[in-house]
Amino acid sequence: MQKFLQKDQLAREEHILYIPAAKIFEIRAEQDLPPMALPTTDADFLQSRMHGICVGEIEAMEGAGRTVCDFEDVPWEFTLDMARQVWDESRHTEIYERLLRHVQSMLGEYPESRLLWECACAEDPAARVAGVNRGLEGLACDVFAQLVQLAQKLGDPIIERAVDMVLADEITHVRMGSTWMRKLTEDDPARRQMALDFQHHIDELFNFGGARQDGPADQVSISISREARKLAGFTDEEIDRLVQAASASAAY
């Protein structure tokens, strides 16, 4: 079986359009829109955000599945945890597909950038779990906590409860990633640093040039959730570092 699949090798139904993130940002800029949808600029913010999460869950499912397949020289328990994550992500995909219908949207109404998949392609399993489970699932903690707050404001208990349930899983995925990053790099500080550097690279990429901020859920594109990140096991120092990097990204 082929290992380390590239983004153009992912199987999709034809109604789901793949358009690279840079191109999406360029098309939005042409319309004087910010790179990512904002609650304040995009009337269909909820639909487009739900869609981004839904395709993200599909890619997360594929990413965890590829981790099961890509790495043979790892502890059996690592492979088992990744297989469990595939099951979680497939359930999340179903939940978000139904939430899309709940907000009168559907899979394919917006393009898929596959940016998450690109970040799931590290060749070292320690870097992969650092980037995916700590970087991307950390991002999911931010995005989902924001969505829960927005749902509370909208008075929509279906979105609020469904997303809160998925958030609980994401928190366990971050914890699992932290555990495995440490175990796989025991007695190898250089490898651990490389894994952390990869995670920081992912964090920076998903600051989206300032779209992620330490701000109110209904005003910024992605608000950093200290509470969810702490539950996931990120230290105050790590969260402060992310906030600083995000604001530096905005200044840049």
Add this chain to the structure above:
Amino acid sequence: MTASPTLPVDQAAEAHAQHIVLGDSAAMHQDCIAQVRQEPPDLYAQLSAATFAHYAVLGHAKIGFHHIFRIRYFGATIVTLHHRLGAIEGQWRVLESERV
């Protein structure tokens, strides 16, 4: 502020696809803005030279206020394109077409 197009965007996309299948080069160009982006750069010249029997709309996605259609053209060769449409002065116009 310019008026919104009255024609639904999917009908505008299908009209463009129909012009491509009919080989109606003048109508094809009328559907597009003057500086339509093409990938490859001579895409419309290639389409004018080709013969298609029919087309199928495979997908329709939104980016902001723009709409992207994935349309497959069937003929001696099979070509799949993304057409991006935006509202210009009350009409849907093709802003970009690319082969995918």
